[in-house]
Amino acid sequence: MRFEPTDRVPVAPLLGAHAVALAGIPHERACQDPSAQADALLLAVEAYQPDAIFTLMDLSAEPEALGAAADMRPGQPPVIVRHLTPQQLDTEALEERILTARVPVFIETVSRLRDALDDSILIGALICGPLTAAANAIGIEAWGRMLRRDRDLAARLLARLTAACTSLLQRHAQAGAHAVMLLEPVATSVILGPPDLEALLLPRLQEIARAAHDSGLLSMLHVCGDCRPSLSLLADSRADVLSLDAPVDLPAARHIVSGKTALMGNLDVRHLLPHDTPDAVYQRARALVFEMDSTGGFVLSTGCEIPPETPRENVAHFMAAAQM
């Protein structure tokens, strides 16, 4: 998944929530039980033969470990029901704390995937990026206000969470992950404008990419939503792969990132994947492959995690589009 010429485009959708539904496992169980989660992901690997498999996306796992309270809901992603104060997050203890609560579930899932798959496909751990972890732990409104009213504290919290993310990715490396994908939906351009991205987050992303490389991991960065205004900055994150959501035009993005990072994406998971026809999914994915595949540096994927209710046929047609 670096820049080597490929005989076909690599395909690596974020299968988590769909895999769990496909396996008939309640979503909340997969968030708490590594064997259930790993079984579901392995079943999806068997069904779709992707080039990579990622752990289930759960943006509440790290905030909960940091001290926020999360509620499990039947068949749904967890809901953060109580946030921390910024002061509670302002401590060196985060490096240890981030490894508690349900976070070990995901580390153990990686270990099980590696046992079962070895090096046959890429195994990626999804983890909350420092910004998203901070914002989801203290509440995004509190985060936004802090950004304007107490920038020093905001910067300090990001530094602390960067250390925490680093300690977490090292555990994933030990567990056998090949890659770590940092999830930063809160870095979407409407929330974190390019000036704040450049001043506050970019240096942290670079630090984490370096730490991933030092641990022998491929470093991936995922930002949801429309982040066209931030692309040239995101290209400087030193991530090997930048995974983008459907609102971004990938061929145009490729000009902007100009080889600094491979691109991954970006079929729409809000309408197309769950609600459109298998043929429409195939056509759209195929068109993207044609537009992107000429020079390598592209991984066909979804714009974010595939929703649980997505029909199996749609995912199969998505996968087929990668074949020549």
Added chain:
Amino acid sequence: MDIETVTAELERAIEAGDEEAGPAAARALLDLGVEPTYVTSALSRAMARLGRQFQRLDVFVPDLLVATDAFDAAMQVVEAALLKSESGRKLKGTVIVGVVEGDIHTLGKNLVAVMLKADGFQVHDLGRDVKVARFAEAAQEFQADTIAMSSLMTTTMGRMKDVIDLLVTQDRRQRYRVMVGGAPITQQFADEIGADGYAEDAPDAVALANRLLASGRAGGGET
């Protein structure tokens, strides 16, 4: 200082999210003898301008959050005066807004709420992860005529239909105008679940609320 200068200062303070200068300028205007509705118009203008800047991505969510605080602080100053004033401010109606159960994406809902407020609606924000029954109950409690629901996920958007179905079961559907929005929502979905309207962003949500108000469609409020 003259009215014009203070008005400009008020609008600047709101746009800059200045929680102290905003209410201070509102107070200064009232002291200069203007009608409270003059102040609320200035506040609306500032928020609407900010909304347009946000659409162009000249400003970002954190800017809107602090502007909302400054707006709320200035509104508090004016509200006391509005109660006493002869002209009063005729509120356009009462809206309850909330993010549906299971969903914690609050930012879009926040924007819709403040823009409706700035446009003269009375708004009660129920927050996030709002249970189906709570929407119906709060509509009664606040004597709302409009229910605005937000959902950002395909897995939670079905709760909007549950709220509408509950209102139908309770034989209260016709009392409310129901607006829906959020990333996965479409006009088609709004039609399918029997909502009265869908809007893509906060400025459109305000336009929609006004259209529904003018159409006289449902929303008699509680009697």
